[in-house]
Amino acid sequence: MHKIEERKGWIGLLAKAPADRLTALWDKVTDRPGFTFLRAPEIGGAMVRGRMGGTGGAFNLGEMTVTRCSVQIDSGEVGHAYVQGRDKAKAEAAALIDALMQTKAADGIREAVLVPLELEMTSSKVARAAKAAATKVDFFTMVRGED
Amino acid sequence: MYVAVKGGEKAIDAAHAWLAEERRGDVTVPELSVAQIREQMALAVNRVMAEGSLYDPDLAALAIKQARGDLIEAIFLIRAYRTTLPRFGYSNPVDTEKMACDRRISATFKDAPGGQVLGPTFDYTHRLLDFKLAADGEVPEAPTRETQTGPVPHITDFLNQEGLIQTEPTSDEAPRDLTREPLELPADRALRLQSLTRGDEGFILGMAYSTQRGYARNHAFVGELRIGTCAVEMDIPELGFAVEIGEIELTECETVNQFAGSKTEPPQFTRGYGLVFGQTERKAISMALVDRALRWQEMGEDNLGAAAQDAEFVLYHADNIQATGFLEHIKLPHYVDFQSELELVRKMRADAQAQTMPEAAE
Numbered sequence: 266m267h268k269i270e271e272r273k274g275w276i277g278l279l280a281k282a283p284a285d286r287l288t289a290l291w292d293k294v295t296d297r298p299g300f301t302f303l304r305a306p307e308i309g310g311a312m313v314r315g316r317m318g319g320t321g322g323a324f325n326l327g328e329m330t331v332t333r334c335s336v337q338i339d340s341g342e343v344g345h346a347y348v349q350g351r352d353k354a355k356a357e358a359a360a361l362i363d364a365l366m367q368t369k370a371a372d373g374i375r376e377a378v379l380v381p382l383e384l385e386m387t388s389s390k391v392a393r394a395a396k397a398a399a400t401k402v403d404f405f406t407m408v409r410g411e412d
Numbered sequence: 413m414y415v416a417v418k419g420g421e422k423a424i425d426a427a428h429a430w431l432a433e434e435r436r437g438d439v440t441v442p443e444l445s446v447a448q449i450r451e452q453m454a455l456a457v458n459r460v461m462a463e464g465s466l467y468d469p470d471l472a473a474l475a476i477k478q479a480r481g482d483l484i485e486a487i488f489l490i491r492a493y494r495t496t497l498p499r500f501g502y503s504n505p506v507d508t509e510k511m512a513c514d515r516r517i518s519a520t521f522k523d524a525p526g527g528q529v530l531g532p533t534f535d536y537t538h539r540l541l542d543f544k545l546a547a548d549g550e551v552p553e554a555p556t557r558e559t560q561t562g563p564v565p566h567i568t569d570f571l572n573q574e575g576l577i578q579t580e581p582t583s584d585e586a587p588r589d590l591t592r593e594p595l596e597l598p599a600d601r602a603l604r605l606q607s608l609t610r611g612d613e614g615f616i617l618g619m620a621y622s623t624q625r626g627y628a629r630n631h632a633f634v635g636e637l638r639i640g641t642c643a644v645e646m647d648i649p650e651l652g653f654a655v656e657i658g659e660i661e662l663t664e665c666e667t668v669n670q671f672a673g674s675k676t677e678p679p680q681f682t683r684g685y686g687l688v689f690g691q692t693e694r695k696a697i698s699m700a701l702v703d704r705a706l707r708w709q710e711m712g713e714d715n716l717g718a719a720a721q722d723a724e725f726v727l728y729h730a731d732n733i734q735a736t737g738f739l740e741h742i743k744l745p746h747y748v749d750f751q752s753e754l755e756l757v758r759k760m761r762a763d764a765q766a767q768t769m770p771e772a773a774e
Contacts, residue, residue, distance in 0.1 A: 277656030310497035321580030324602035349658025395556035
């Protein structure tokens, strides 16, 4: 279970990562395995669902663009990617990283790609949240009348 | 006899070449990039994504550029592109409770846990033109404050705890999908919401406004309006579990409406719901009002004959691509149709003349 949670974590991170940052970090990785495509990068859509009233039954909200890719690296591990947007290079990099994260190279990849990506994405979220916090209303009550 | 008419290819090519030139405008003025539109015309981009029913800011920005800023034309381009995409699957319903909120306000509870967060809003501006924007100016950095942690629960949860508001029945039933089957009536609420969220903002706004002015009045308060980002999670068959496949900006509006009770329900508040791609609050509020009006049957309310209560009227006229497609086709050549009309009118006139002046005809 622990392993699945961990894998979900990096797959989700890669899916949400800005394409240019992910490919830039991946390009710096020198020790890349040979691989074959099980599924070449393919652009498609996913129908996003919401819940009626936020908590009720599901309804179809609209689609989003997704690119998927599956690879098998020469040591045998299989990597899958479903990433937001229409960037095939991003999907290929994400699938290769998913495969490598299941090998002994995992620590190196985590340091080189996942950690910096996560830091950047977190810091931009934190910056946004701090701006939102500054727009929070502090109410005060005017004292009226004699007592 | 039907005579096929050919021709016009040269004129059409020339028209399209000129369109491209006009799109570019004065070449001494720098050209807009897609990234500039995406970043600086973000609310137009959001509208195109919402009504195009495809979340992809870069594509929406490109469509706006191609359409010369005609948003319905841009929505048309996105709808056309959307149909070319293979469908990889359906996401799990987004969890708006976990939204990273840029904005979150309630018109009903001042001291809601999580607070009133205004976000980057036009509210409270004076709607005076800002001539500073006409000159290139540096924008001062927005102030920041220590962020709060902790949940930002839905406001309606509080009313729910007291049983003062209707509960939303949950179900795991797969909702009908407008993009896979034609819109047929009766439309259940899931189908209505899908239709409303991609419906024309102006039309939905007009319908919502009509309910406020008294046509099927159901006096709405904005219980909560929130704008922010939500992760999208989908089951991936090759993995055997669900993963996040992206993150989208959403606007959610929950209205709290008066309800006197019916034969089966005690007096309680009722709800309308709006959920729309992007920062699109006018649309989300409108959607919630129209959603509520369309629920009259389920609430045991009377049919007042109001337009906003008529699902057929609302749903069949909300889609601006269907509407503009049918509307605009009448400007295309109808020479043969019209020829037959012309002949018919001439004949009717001749007959009428013959009847009013029988002696002249003799």
